[in-house]
Amino acid sequence: MKYFIDTEFQENGKTIELISIGIVCEDGRKFYAESSDYDLSKANEWLKENVVPKLWYIGKKTDSVSLVGDIEGGFLSNAEIAEKLTKFVKGPDVEFWGYYSDYDWVVTCWLFGLMINLPENWPMYCNDLKQHMVQNKIERKILPENDNDHNALDDAIWIKNSYGIVSEQINNSGSNLLFSTAAVFILGYFTIQAEESKDVFNSIGALLLLFCFWLFFKFKNIITNSLEGIFK
Numbered sequence: 001m002k003y004f005i006d007t008e009f010q011e012n013g014k015t016i017e018l019i020s021i022g023i024v025c026e027d028g029r030k031f032y033a034e035s036s037d038y039d040l041s042k043a044n045e046w047l048k049e050n051v052v053p054k055l056w057y058i059g060k061k062t063d064s065v066s067l068v069g070d071i072e073g074g075f076l077s078n079a080e081i082a083e084k085l086t087k088f089v090k091g092p093d094v095e096f097w098g099y100y101s102d103y104d105w106v107v108t109c110w111l112f113g114l115m116i117n118l119p120e121n122w123p124m125y126c127n128d129l130k131q132h133m134v135q136n137k138i139e140r141k142i143l144p145e146n147d148n149d150h151n152a153l154d155d156a157i158w159i160k161n162s163y164g165i166v167s168e169q170i171n172n173s174g175s176n177l178l179f180s181t182a183a184v185f186i187l188g189y190f191t192i193q194a195e196e197s198k199d200v201f202n203s204i205g206a207l208l209l210l211f212c213f214w215l216f217f218k219f220k221n222i223i224t225n226s227l228e229g230i231f232k
Helices: 045-050 078-088 102-112 129-135 152-197 200-218 220-231
Strands: 002-011 016-025 030-035 071-076 095-098
Touching (some): 002 102, 002 152, 016 078, 071 078, 095 152
8 A cells, every 4th residue: 555745844954853744545545744742933934934834733823723524633742643643554565655755754753763663564664756757767847736835735645646647657668668679579570571572461461560559559548448347
């Protein structure tokens, strides 16, 4: 089960303090919490300008903001956030995904104290979508804009959506590579056959087969979904 995570935090070169955390599960469940342990008076100018205005609880006149729909969490101490996260993150095959997630992961793990204190079903690492993109030579420009960045929950939703786009791009790249490789072999084979037999029909057959391959890879999602619908 994949969980997409983002945090807002304050760092001073020695430690990282959690301000807020947002997590979205691939099954649609959402978690958002702000830390009641955070001292807003310590916020620097960048945080005051970019993060504080988008908080739901900290700095507001009330701490009783109602969470909408299936969003879990609230205005909680770090210990309470850790307790609720233990219940929220379910399943034996948990994956965490972030974006430039080094500090996000560290400040999340610190909620539990030592690394060995992480819940048993949690991995001791977080996958980084940015690193995944670099390794697969995918540029940032294919991702959508986030209209409410620096809100941890909205950022987590953006990461989930972006992961889907990146995964589709990687799958398409693999299909294109497979098609190109198959095309080279098929065209080469029929070219040799046509040369040996002087038969123009072998060349036509090669072109028709390549066209069929192209149709399949171009519309593979539609074809696959149709077949699944037929055989269900």
